[in-house]
Amino acid sequence: MTRSASSARPGRRRSGTPPLRVVADALEPEDDELDARVAAYTAAADADNTVRTYTWAWNRFENWCETTGHTALPASVRTINRYMVSAADDPDKPVSRSTLEVLRAAIAWKHAGAGLADPTADPRARKTRRGIRKAKVEAGETDNRAPAAVAADVRAMVDTARMQATTWRRQVAARRDIALILLTYDFGRRRSEAVGLKIGDLDIVTDNAEQEPRLRIRLRGGKTHQDSTRYKYRPRGSGDGHTCPWCALARWIEVLNAADDAAVAARGQGQDAVTDAVSIAVQRLLRRDTSDPGQHCCTDGNWLTGRALAFLFRPVSNGGVPHGPDSALSGRSVGTIVNARALAAGIGPRRGHSLRGGVATQMFDDGARVEDVMALLDHALAETSLRYDRNREQRSAQVNTGL
Structure with missing residues (x-):
């Protein structure tokens, strides 16, 4: 029994339908002013801190490629794997699991900006990184998180x-x-x-149900809300x-x-x-x-x-x-x-x-619900807020021992 065209699997090209092609840039008329504005908006899409971090990480990779005779752009999967292993096993300063992810993300970012396929997304590259992370965990590496200021x-x-x-x-x-x-x-x-x-960005408002004044701050952009404006409200200090x-x-x-x-x-x-x-x-x-x-x-x-x-x-x-x-x-x-x-x-x-970790930890110590911590820190997932709780393991141990 043959399926009708309307029931064809999504994403599968129908027989005889020509594939979609992107029009080559060279065929478009020249417009340096518009192209400059496009470049400016494209650069603004990433947060400043992210750009600085990725630039540092990319420069590190590019320098390694120059020293070892590899090609940085475009990079092959073999080059990516060799680089990740050399960074993880550096005898002087081996990188942590979190830094390894920064190095990977920077390479993907640079390739995407150049219109190239991401070599770090290849299954062979992912498997190598997974092996590195597993080895580091078995070797006793822990998350190097900053202690909280409660x-x-x-x-x-x-x-x-x-x-x-x-x-x-x-x-x-x-x-x-x-x-x-x-x-x-x-x-x-x-x-x-x-x-x-x-x-x-600061304002005093009294539009809440209790009619108590709140300090409102306006947040423009940010790490997870780069293209939005948000408002956060907090009461006067109680002490x-x-x-x-x-x-x-x-x-x-x-x-x-x-x-x-x-x-x-x-x-x-x-x-x-x-x-x-x-x-x-x-x-x-x-x-x-x-x-x-x-x-x-x-x-x-x-x-x-x-x-x-x-x-x-x-x-x-x-x-x-x-x-x-x-x-x-x-x-x-x-x-x-x-x-x-x-x-x-x-x-x-x-x-x-x-x-930031301190206020989350303090709220959990004081018995706050995870939803309250998520609302303050702008987290979409409870797991993210729970990772900010530096006393979570200690608190669980006290409960299990009846303390």
Whole structure:
């Protein structure tokens, strides 16, 4: 019994139907301006951090190919397998399973950008990588995840930063770092999302059922939402002013407004004059502020002011002057800042730099549902949120032993 054309299997070309072909670029009219805009949009499709990571990984592969006499683009399956094995078995610095996946993804990314087939997707290449991963697990390799900074760790970092701010320059850096740590932790944000925030992305809203004010942050793009805008809401800190994200932001934005206003007033007088004006304005502000950091300073609702397009978290010069509104910290700088504050607080050189993992772990410790953690961290799968729970195994062991 023959099947009708309408019942043919999806994806199978009917007999006698010519295959689809992509029109060659060479047949299209020249338009350099449009092609440049196409290239710009194509480049914008990948997150900046992803591009930087893939570029580094591709350069590593390309250098290996040049050294060993292999062809990088297009790469053969044999080249891919040899490269993966050499990276995994490097006697000086063998790569981990997670780094191996980054190397693979970068090669696939480069080939896709060149319109070439992905050699890492070949079954032979996948099987080789699977064997490498299995061997590493059997050898005792574990996931090298950053330890979590739970609430007590965050409090220690904040208190130490405030205590060590003995000069006005250190006070400026402390205000920025405390605001950065508390907001990143409270909202469960990635570093790239935090450094991308502008003052205009913050707002106080009271449209919830309880009519209690909420701090709303607008997130544009991100690792898993590159082409969308999202909003996250969090209440005022329930404790004292020391660890209230709203209060920390109010104190930091106050510094930014003083610096930006002084820079505008001194514009046209030369860079040295601008720097001096900003320095004087910030010092005057800090001298006038005699408020108790343990008391809330965010209750009047008037603290959220400033230039909407100005970056919220910026570098601070060695002289204590915040950079201009167009400058933003890098994600790498956030890690450096948090690690330094953790080390100063006595938490340890590798402790405390996973604020996102910290808030997830703390929520699970406090009995939160996995759905609540997923909502805060923007996870689509429960398994992803559970991987952020650094105390999961310890908690399970206590339950099993009846503790």
